[in-house]
Amino acid sequence: MSKSFVSPVGFADARQGLAHLFVRGLTIEAEIGVWAHEKGRRQIVRLDIDLAVDDPRSAGDDHGKVVCYEWASNEARAVVATGHFNLVERLAEEIADRLLSDPRVHAVRIRVEKPGAIRGADAAGIEIVRLGVTSLDVRP
Template sequence: MTHDDAGINANILHLPFADATRSVRHVFVRDYETEAEIGVYSHEKGAHQKIRINVDLSVLEATDHHDDQLDNVVCYHDIVKGIQTILTAGHINLVETLAEKIAALALDDNRVIGVRVKVEKLEAIKEAMSVGVEIERHRRP
């Protein structure tokens, strides 16, 4: 087992998204737990399930300083509000679809050059702590 950057035992290794040589900052949302209408099976339709979402963003830093102003940075609160908007829009069949929608939301900000999204269903398989998907997407030049 490897350790992720949150210091918790995990079976995946998160690569660092911050890189001073490229003027890239790491913005993240860690272990956001909520409920969602998600799943393809009949017992999942019209029901809410517990999910956990992690989002890692590679963000280009401006050449000038952010001046301690929220408008000058990518805000993790805006990412969470965007996730909530996606989830309240209606039923989603696949965790893959939810991950792609979150990645697209993040990449809508031109300062975001890369995003990793992990979506976990916490109660789908009784014998497993969680099941889900993790994707990584980059801005196309």
């Protein structure tokens, strides 16, 4: 399937009542990779997580009324702990699905990097954007 353009997703938008929650550079040991030397051992993956969430203004200072970045990190760790992933693409999709299960999360951007996967590069990986079922018009 050919795409003629890429439309960026805006994660914070006051008109739609959205805030941008993020986690940068979360490192987790994961069982990941398709090559024989990657099987049966753990290696570091680095995650960036971006969430378009309900605007937290109505929560005041009540932690229980907001989407928490610690929750997002723990959900990503829980997905990684489920077992071996051949592809960074599948890991990214499963993390996105898990985070979108909270109805206050309207869109996710997940970047999964494998540091040192390519000689001469800091990292290689994938970045995906997925929208939740609430179908907000999420754009810049």
